[in-house]
Amino acid sequence: MLRAFVYLVxxxxxxxxxxxxxxxxxxxxMLPATSAxxxxxxxxxxxxxxxxxxxxxxxxxxxxxxxxxxxxxxxALAHGVGFLVLRWASGRFAIxxxxxxxxxxxxxxxxxxxxxxxxxxVLSDPLGVPREALWGATRVLHWHALATLxxxxxxxxxxxxxxxxxxxxxxxxxxxxxxxx
Amino acid sequence: MAVSLRSIRxxxxxxxxxxxxVLLLRSSTQDPHRMxxxxxxxxxxxxPLEAAVSYSAGMLGAFFERWVxxxxxxxxxERLAGENRELRQRLxxxxxxxxxxxxxRRALQMREKVPEDxxxxxxxxxxxxxxxxxxxxxxxxxxEYARPGMAVLSPDGVVGRIDKAFDxxxxxxxxxxxxxxxxxxxxxxxxxxxxxxxxxxxxxxxVSKDYDVEVGELVQTSGVDELFPKGxxxxxxxxxxxxxxxxxxxxxxxxxxxxxxxxxxxxLANAPRPDPRSExxxxxxxxxGLQPVQ
Numbered sequence: 037m038l039r040a041f042v043y044l045v046x047x048x049x050x051x052x053x054x055x056x057x058x059x060x061x062x063x064x065x066m067l068p069a070t071s072a073x074x075x076x077x078x079x080x081x082x083x084x085x086x087x088x089x090x091x092x093x094x095x096x097x098x099x100x101x102x103x104x105x106x107x108x109x110x111x112a113l114a115h116g117v118g119f120l121v122l123r124w125a126s127g128r129f130a131i132x133x134x135x136x137x138x139x140x141x142x143x144x145x146x147x148x149x150x151x152x153x154x155x156x157x158v159l160s161d162p163l164g165v166p167r168e169a170l171w172g173a174t175r176v177l178h179w180h181a182l183a184t185l186x187x188x189x190x191x192x193x194x195x196x197x198x199x200x201x202x203x204x205x206x207x208x209x210x211x212x213x214x215x216x217x
Numbered sequence: 218m219a220v221s222l223r224s225i226r227x228x229x230x231x232x233x234x235x236x237x238x239v240l241l242l243r244s245s246t247q248d249p250h251r252m253x254x255x256x257x258x259x260x261x262x263x264x265p266l267e268a269a270v271s272y273s274a275g276m277l278g279a280f281f282e283r284w285v286x287x288x289x290x291x292x293x294x295e296r297l298a299g300e301n302r303e304l305r306q307r308l309x310x311x312x313x314x315x316x317x318x319x320x321x322r323r324a325l326q327m328r329e330k331v332p333e334d335x336x337x338x339x340x341x342x343x344x345x346x347x348x349x350x351x352x353x354x355x356x357x358x359x360x361e362y363a364r365p366g367m368a369v370l371s372p373d374g375v376v377g378r379i380d381k382a383f384d385x386x387x388x389x390x391x392x393x394x395x396x397x398x399x400x401x402x403x404x405x406x407x408x409x410x411x412x413x414x415x416x417x418x419x420x421x422x423x424v425s426k427d428y429d430v431e432v433g434e435l436v437q438t439s440g441v442d443e444l445f446p447k448g449x450x451x452x453x454x455x456x457x458x459x460x461x462x463x464x465x466x467x468x469x470x471x472x473x474x475x476x477x478x479x480x481x482x483x484x485l486a487n488a489p490r491p492d493p494r495s496e497x498x499x500x501x502x503x504x505x506g507l508q509p510v511q
Contacts (some may be wrong), residue, residue, distance in 0.1 A: 048273065056278030060285050086227065090234045097238065102267040103274065108259065109241030116235050155242070162246035 093119035141188025
């Protein structure tokens with residue numbers, strides 16, 4: 037429960053940080069999907085149950101909806117489904133090392149962007165969103181994914197260290213979290 | 218394959234959790250004019266949360282903005298400080314030039330007013346006598362032009378006279394020098410006397426008690442000594458000291474600040490006397506003398 041709360045608070049802070057930095061540095065496209073990294077971490081963490089992880093993912097998606105001005109529920113649903121996919125993947129793959137974390141961040145961002153696009157395409161008529169505009173947005177998704185790729189390894193290590201500091205980690209204490217091993 | 222109750226419960230919980238965003242999406246697709254109570258509740262809950270998210274992003278944005286801008290401001294500050302130093306230096310030079318310009322203008326105006334034959338000279342040094350506590354100035358005119366005894370004037374008044382003339386420069390004995398004696402008169406009462414130097418910034422003048430002298434009265438050259446042109450300001454009476462007998466001693470402060478002199482005029486020759494045969498009221502022709510230094 038506390039672990040889920042930490043994910044949620046951290047996700048909120050990171051949404052605000054990215055939004056603030058984007059405003060200061062005038063960035064509009066190449067912004068990392070920090071929530072995608074957090075739910076990937078939660079999905080691949082044995083200490084997080086599916087229910088709490090899903091709740092965290094939906095809550096973070098809801099915050100992203102509010103922050104990005106998307107139709108409420110779009111990103112919440114995409115994050116929720118994305119978490120389930122990532123959770124399924126965690127039973128088949130293991131993420132170790134900086135490269136794997138970066139790749140996981142990239143794929144998670146692409147997954148959530150794809151799910152979001154899917155939701156919006158399905159609901160484009162009732163939401164009043166032109167489909168041409170949605171297809172046009174796909175041309176800049178790689179920048180979003182690339183930014184997430186760059187941010188994922190340090191953010192992942194930061195989450196590990198934070199959870200270790202709060203004694204919420206699910207790894208043996210002798211393992212050094214910041215080494216990425 | 219038997220499905221456990223735990224699996225059914227987990228699946229139901231996942232469906233319920235995923236149902237939340239679906240309901241939220243359904244609410245988003247509703248017409249704002251025909252919203253149900255649930256949709257209105259969703260909007261009502263979302264509004265403060267949206268405000269909180271925006272506020273937190275804005276607050277952190279302001280923090281980063283300050284952090285990033287601080288570095289930029291530091292660079293700007295250093296650049297502006299450099300420009301400021303440069304501009305201050307230029308301002309000092311301009312003020313100096315302005316003062317010099319004003320003095321030169323006054324010197325030129327004086328040249329127009331005084332009919333005597335004069336030559337401009339620039340102060341090039343200051344001597345301080347250890348015996349008389351008097352400052353003597355040195356001008357850039359040597360014996361080619363200047364002769365001992367020649368009067369030295371400035372736009373503010375009488376400076377003194379040439380004491381020694383060398384090849385390239387001359388020493389000026391100021392009117393405050395104890396050796397200095399010049400013929401003066403009071404501007405108002407026309408009481409005449411000899412002004413003698415006393416100290417670094419003071420002279421004295423003895424006149425008859427018959428004259429009603431007031432403090433602040435202007436003292437000017439009388440021209441009797443045929444050395445200084447008549448009517449040129451010398452100083453101001455600051456103190457009246459009665460003496461035994463029928464004399465009174467007037468303490469006079471020179472009108473010239475000797476420490477601020479830059480350009481002076483050396484009187485080479487007195488103006489020619491007016492021609493008694495000329496018609497009265499005719500045009501006054503001034504002595505031309507030498508031209509001012511360019």
